[in-house]
Amino acid sequence: MEKINLILEKYHQFNLFNGSALVAQHGKIILKKNYGKADMGWNIDAASDTKFRIGSITKQFTGMLIMQLKQEGKINLDDKISKYLPWYNKSIGDKLTIQHLLAHTSGLPNYTDFPDFKTKMVFENSSNKDFAVKYFKDTLGFEPGTKQSYCNTGYYLLGLIIEAITNKSYEDVLKEKIFDVIGMKNTGIEDPKQIISNYAQGYDFDYDGYQKTDYINMKTAVFAAGAMYSTANDMYKWDTALYGNTLLNDENKKIYFTPHLNGYANGLVIQKHSDFLKSGKEITTMVHSGGINGFSCNIARIPEDKIYVVLLDNTRAGKRGGQLEAVIDDIFNVLYNDKLSLPKPLVIYEVYSKMKSSSVEDGILYLKDIKKNKFDSYNFNGFENELNKLAYKFLSENNTDAALKVIDYAVSEFPNSFNVYDTRGEIYYIRKEYPESKKNYQKTLELNPNNDNAKEMLLKIEDLLKK
Known part of the structure; x- marks a missing residue:
């Protein structure tokens, strides 16, 4: 669809999107296109089978494995985690259920917020259990189930629970129960020693341009909370499978898609809308983002109209003001109102240029003037x-x-x-x-x-x- 392509071209032009995009409506792909380079050093274009880190989109798959184990009678969502992780602090493990981890209502501290995460933990090359024993804190910030606070720690522990139940690696269980079943041949867990074909290079966007992203051992430091890579084509296979019963029966699929506090359900934020974008339609949005060193990913689905949008970006665009969410909003406006809203340049780039050519004080004065007199000409996302x-x-x-x-x-x-x-x-x-x-x-x-x-x-x- 030309309007959607024009939106994506503009985001790419403003250095706000670089990678693969796929949009489906009524169960059919209406746009599948790539914008920019998978590898800037080698001048290699992105393609629909280019592999990107998908970060926290991994949580949907971790949640699916838990639901499949439930369907097989091997786990209950109200089970205490101490039942499966006997090495974990029992006084805390007896308070936490599988459901608390799935819904981010455990009260556990989020380990990726720890001061040592970027300087030490990302370099670890141990088993996932050893990593958890070494770093995870078992003090609770609130009583489990009373609040919702996004927590990678919970999903990391879910991966360990999956391994404890199956006596197999998390990666092998993913492959056996999901990837092989629905044909996701270009999806997996990133191993730092493995050579992966057609893999995108990750970049961070600094105000002076692009640079290679920092190292992180995805398999150890991120694991079941966000270590997967995938492609636009494979992610569409995942979306298609969620409409059928190949992975879950109707009863368990209903539980999988049931939101809890703040609308969170198994790696998806689910919301009902009575007049979506003033279209008069009652629809459900299911969305989630994923961000990890050098990469950003956003997916959104609307089951009533079988709409699916996947954006895979290897320039950490989501870190630059949530631009991928804005792309999806603009695409939805086209699909539901036939309304074209083109993106604007990010204001901070303009302000930084002023600071660089003059001074920080002048840049702040310039920013205040833009906010007052030219607000509509710039992107303040x-x-x-x-x-x-x-x-x-x-x-x-x-x-x-x-x-x-x-x-x-x-x-x-x-x-x-x-x-x-x-x-x-x-x-x-x-x-x-x-x-x-x-x-x-x-x-x-x-x-x-x-x-x-x-x-x-x-x-x-x-x-x-x-x-």
């Missing part, structure tokens, strides 16, 4: 995230003065965001201004009591202030 990311860019260049000015502005714009206070606490810590750092980490904890990084940093600061 994920504005808070973009400001935070820009502060970190300056921080990586050891320019703490510039980083502080950017994050001060971010705090003025988003005074109720725990994340900007966390960043400002880090900047003050690096500057050795410990009282100010303490004040900001206290503020971020006030806004988000589950911020383990802030808790650890406050302990470090207290020790330093005592000296």
